Amino acid sequence: MRALLPGVAVGLLLLGGCSAMGDALKFEDVKPWQRGVLAQDDMQLVPDAMESYADDHLYFSKEAATGGKGVGGGGCGCN
């Protein structure tokens, strides 16, 4: 019993440490007014709409790969 005690103490300490780590890893929600960085041009999924349109067009015309991007077009040769 006596030999067990240090082990229990260490276990409790570890548990405490884990919960403290958990607290540190909690992410706070981004508030609506904290979206300044997300709103920057560099952060957009499509950085340049025109360029992305041109890329898509080349892809579909050179590789005959209609469809696969977006919803419409299934390779039926009608567009």
Place this chain on the structure above:
Amino acid sequence: MNKLVRIVASLLMLAVLAPSSGLAAKAEGFTLQGRGAPVDLSAYRGRVVYLDFWASWCTPCRKSFPWMNAMQKQYGKYGLEVVAVNLDENRGLAEQFLRQTPAEFTVAFDPTGRTAEHYRVQVMPSSYLINRNGELVAEHKGFRRVDTARLEKEIRQLLASR
């Protein structure tokens, strides 16, 4: 039967009255840095305050500025005070915005966002109407051209009530 009718009627009355009295709490006070002197909300007691929360990166905010200028110009003499709280963490971005989009009304700066937290801002921009007694009476999320007529009507009603 008569009793039932009376209960239903009083419940209906409550349902009708509740929304109008629901928001009439005192508006949370604040003192923030302004473009010159500090901006203290309590200084506008007795006036109708259109409290707006904005940021430099927010596109509809930019659209709201000319309208807020117009409101301040038209109704300022009747007791309207447009107070626009900027929530940019970097004040330089706000100053840059103000150079491009002039504001002819009171502007305050809250880089901590604490006021927005108090007013539970959910979207950018958000605006609040505070009556002459310092009570929060209306909340508006976002800014759309189509809403401006209704907003202006609410402002006029508040200005008319002493």
